[in-house]
Every structure is written in C-alpha cells, then in structure tokens.
Amino acid sequence: MTSRLKKITSLWITTVLLLFVISIILGITMRFNQAEVIRLSPITFYTDMTVHGLTMIGIWFVAGMAAVNFIMERYVKTSKFVNILALVLTVVGVLMFWASTFIGKFHAGWTFLYPLPFKVMWSAWATPLFLYSLAVLAVGWLIWCISLIAAMLKKYSITQVFAWQYFKKGPKEETPPFILISMITLVGIVTCLITAIVLVVLLFAEYYSKGTFVNDALLMKNLTYFFGHAIANEMLYLGLAVIYEMFAEISGRPKWKTTWYVSLAWNCTLFFILTAFFHHLYMDFVQPEGLQILGQLASYLASLPAAGVTVFSIVVAVYRTKINWTLANLLFFIGVMGWVVGGLGAVIDATISNNFVLHNTLWVPAHFHTYNAMGNVLFSLGFFYWFSVNFSNSRHSEKLSALKLFLLIVGGIGFLAAFYIGGADSIPRRYSNYPAEFVHAKTLALIGGVFASIYLIGILIFFVNITRRCVKILFSQSA
Amino acid sequence: MCKDFILSICIIVCSQSLVYCQSSAGWKEEVNVYNKIYDAPITMVSGKKTSINTLAETKPLIIALVFTRCYGICTPLLLQLKESLPYKHDERKYEVLVVSFDSRDKLKDMQRLRNQLQLNANSNWKFAITDSISRLVASVGFNPVWHEKIKQFEHDALLVGVNSQGYISKKLIGLRSENDLSMMISSINNIFTPTYRLPGKSAMLSCFNYNPVTGKNTPGIGLLLIALPAILSMLVLIVINKLVHRKEEI
C-alpha cells in the first residue's frame, strides 16, 4: 500500500466527515423548522433541503468509492492521479453547487425534477451553475469509475470479474467477493452517471435553446429517477464490497469466498437495480402498466438476493464463533441490520398497493434515511475508523466506543421512528411547515430533531477522533 | 459491429420521426383542449339570455355546433346523440347545448329543429343562438368553411365537452361510439379518464407516441434514450477490456 494512497484516502475521509457534520446540522435545522421551534423562510428551508440531500448523496457515494479504491489496491494497481483528480473535481463541484444554492438560492430539491430548474424563483445564474456543478461531479466520478474498472480488467477477464466461472462445475480461477461486488457496482454507477450526463445535456439543450426546444416531462422524470435511484442504491453496495472484504479480516475469521449463489445474487442485482426506478413513477398513469409492474418486481429482485446472501454470510460468520469485536466490525454489523430494516421499508413502499397510501409521505425519507444514516454511513464509518487507527500508529482507546455506539443507535432510532410514524400517519414529505390538519406532525418533527441531535453528538466524537488521526497520516513522513 | 449499431440507431430514429409526423395529422380533436371556451352570450329558444359559462356552472355541457339548413351531418349527429345518451348516462351529470354557428339561424329555426328531434319536453337539451359565433368557434378550434355555390358549410361533426369551470376537457369529431361519449361525460365531470399526450414542442423525445388513428401508444425515441446509458456502459466495458488487453499484447 503506497503512502500516497493513504494520504489521499485520509483527505477523502476528512472532507466527507466535515461535509457530513454540516449536512446533519442542515437536517436538524429542517426538522426544528417543521416543529416550529425555529422559523426559516420557505426559500431557506428548500435551499437547505436541496443542499442537504445532494451533499449527503454525494459524500456517501465518494466515501464508498474512496474505501473501495483503497482496498482494491490489495488486488490491482489503481491510478493515484485519477483518485486525486476525482477529489479535486468533487470539491470544485460541491463548491459550485453550494454557490448556486446558498448564494443563488437554487432550491429545486436534490432530484431537481424537470421542469423545476426552469421555474426560476432564484437568481437567474443559479440554474446554469447548478447544472454545471452536476456536470463537473458526473464527469469526475465517471473517470474515477472507468479507471477502477480498467484496473480490474487488466488482471481479471470479463468472465472472472463477474464470477461467471462459478456457474460451471469445479471453477478453476477464484474471484474475490470484493472484486465481484466492486465490478457489479461500478458498472451500475457508470450507467447512472451516463444517465446523469444525458439528463444534464437535455436540460442544457432546453436552457440554451431559449424555448425552441422543450423536453418531454415523462422522459425527464424517467431519466432523473434512473440516475437518482440507482446512485442512491449503488453507493450502498460500495459499502457492502468493503464489508465482504473487511468483516472477516477484522473479526479474525477466514476470508469470505465467492460461491455460485453469491455470484448469481450479485449478477441479478446489476440488472434489477437499474430497472427498479420505475417504482418512482407509480403515480404517472401515462407510463404503461407493464413498466409499473416491472418496477415492483425489480424492486423485490434487486434487494432480496443481495440482502439474503449478505445477511446469511454475516450470520454464519458470527453465529457461535469467537469474534474479535472492535468498533469497526460492530459498525459493519449494525450497519447491515440498518440496511436490512431500511430495505424492508423500501420494499413495503415499492409494493403498488401500499404506494397508494405511502407515496410522498414521510415514509419515504424514513426508509432511505434508515439504510443511509443507520446503514451506509456506518459501513463507511467502520472503514474510516479501521483505516485511521491502523495507519496512524495511534493507540486507540475503546473507552469512547460504547458511548459513540449508544449515541448513534439511540439517536438514529429515535430520529427514524419519528419519520416512520409520520409516514404511517400520512404526513407528507418536503413540507417546510405543516398545516394544522396534520395534528402530530410538529411533535414528531420536534422528537426527530432532538434524537437527530443525539446522533450528531455521536458523529462529532467520531469526527474529532478520526480526523485527528487522518491529519496525522496526512502529515506523516512514512504513512 | 459499431457500424451496425449506428445504422440501427439511425433507422429507429428516422422511423420514429416518421411515425410522429404521420400521427400529427390526426390531432384535430386535441386542438384547444384544456383551454377555456369563449364565454359567449347566448339566447335560448325560450328567449332567456344567458352565457355558456353560466350554463356550465350549473351542469357541465356537451356542446353540439350545428346549423339548421345543413343537408349533411348535423341532423345525424344530433339524432345519434339523442339515442345514445339517455340509455347509458345519468342526465344529472350533463346538459346538451345545441348552438348554431350560422348567423342566418334565428330562434324560430332552432325551435323547429328542436321540434323535429322531438326534444321539446326534454329539459336536459337546450337550443340556442349567439351573436359571437366567430369568437366561439375560434375558442374551440372549429373551422366551418362556407361554399357559396351550394349554400352550405363544410364542417366537422363536432361535440365539445365543457366542465363546470368552463374548460374544454374533451372534443369528439364524427359520429362516435357510446364509449367515447361516456369518456366525454366523465371528463366534463372531472372524473379520471385515460389520457394521452397532446402534440407540442416536447413530443419529439417522448417515450411513447399516441397514434390517434389506431388509438394506441407506440414506443418513442425517449425510450431509446432511457436504454442508451445501459447500452453505452456495456460498450464502455467492452472497449476498456479490448484496450487493456491490446496494450498487454503490444
């Protein structure tokens, strides 16, 4: 492992954690505004919501990528230049995006659903700046993904990298699960980033045509959710690739191996995760029924096989065996549980008959915050913790571990419960202030905000400890 | 392989554009739908003066635009409407307003038409004339053409559905089935009716093209754009694989 890669990874970790703390504060501010404890103008609320949503998606995507890139170096040689380029383009993209929102007041939500970007209720320059920021991020991340795919293909053939040899009897070559899952995920990410580029090109075409070219709203919605749904899910799989590699190692257990069912489950995931987005269009009755049915089936088929084999592997690994429990593998373990609970919430919502009731209620942020705040975030935190302790040569104290876990779990569960109960009570999502008809909405928002603050304290302790160690790695002579 | 791929994309794009051009010829029924109808002042055969919107406010309207001296479609249109409506539909949900678009028609002509159709006793049918013919017909996209030689208008058999807010929610051209009339009555009562896209600047990249002749949706270029990223990423994979292994061979 080169010291340069360690330094770049430290930079990624520090950047992600800093942006995470800021984004959580925006999230808590939104919840307290909904509770009417503080008063924000609707424009400020929606600006915060847009910044919070897109920044969160962006940082946990790059967190997964940075971890995957770091671990991949164990198997193949990766490009440090591309890694740094991605970091620079990410920082530039985020700064452009923040300028368009915080200064320009662009506030069309993280999905910027067409035609909202053109219903200008903000500075006129904010729309093109926002679109340019997306283009910078998409191009930077696309180059990064392609470079990692190329690195894997140099060593493994296409059949090997997708672990297809396991479908035959007595496979001769081995494909580490980490390589299989990384490849499946990176191909999915490339697809959704290309979708983002098509989307941005169409938006630019309309913007610069001055009204002579008008986009088709249904096409734009399909493309938006193709991109949005896929990236939000693929970033979880980056975290899972890390778990497949690290869980056994940190726990002092034999390394996990690829089998035919692991290979089959992940190959299915590649296809189904890209078609599950149709569940975002259940209310668009102009979309033919066949695609709605495909949306429901793909939602099941994308989540169940991968979740099944992962949970099975974890349970087999920990059941009646001696495990070296550390903060890192505990975070992985709890993260997988969060992912499964959030996934169940998602599958409930993706079932057409339930969606009639749950569509655009707080159930939606409930399930995606579960597999993010209590799933993917914990996957990456586990990696950050392991990385920072391992390479900073600092003695780590387990003293704070229990407290940190307690704060994350109690804070996380309380924060999410307020969303779930709100969703079950048909309280709509994305309301800056709730009308009086939603009797419990304000109380739930207050409870959510208080518990989220507890979660934030846990994260702050992680932030201080991990960042301190990462800065040490960054400035050490021989990291 | 690459050449074949580009060729097939070109063929699909061209054929889709052709479908779009062809289908746009049948869009007459969609013109001015979802616009407000002109609130023309009308005089009913009873002599009562009112306006289209005032009538629509009490009950959504099916408006038939006719002229009494018509040798052609006007009488069959009204007869068919008279026969189709009462059996299947609840009369509380609509009113039929027959308005003349011929300035020569006077109240007594409309009265005679009502008698001929034996609708005197039916309060759900109203017959009227207006002095704002040109603005009314323009607001519904109806273009009768006068032929001096035969002293007749060449025109469509048109029914216009207007909801209680005065919006044109559906138009039917020609003698239409009971099913189509049902859809019109639902739409003027703001009840969900299956819809399809209207022509406009945005139709070029639509995912589905509605063909008014067949009444069916066919896949459009938009669907190709949705599939494109997946196709491109497979190509990216193949190209990278080729490139890294070619380098190795060199």
Ligand code: HEM
């Ligand atoms: C404790 C931490 C967090 C808090 C307090 C928080 C709070 C919130 C709130 C209040 C909303 C608006 C909900 C509504 O629709 O009414 C929201 C939306 C959202 N959050 Fe979070 N969140 C947190 C963590 C996360 C994480 C970890 C992620 C993702 C990786 C995330 C991604 C999003 C997204 C994508 C939206 C939707 C934004 C939109 O609708 O445009 N959040 N969050």
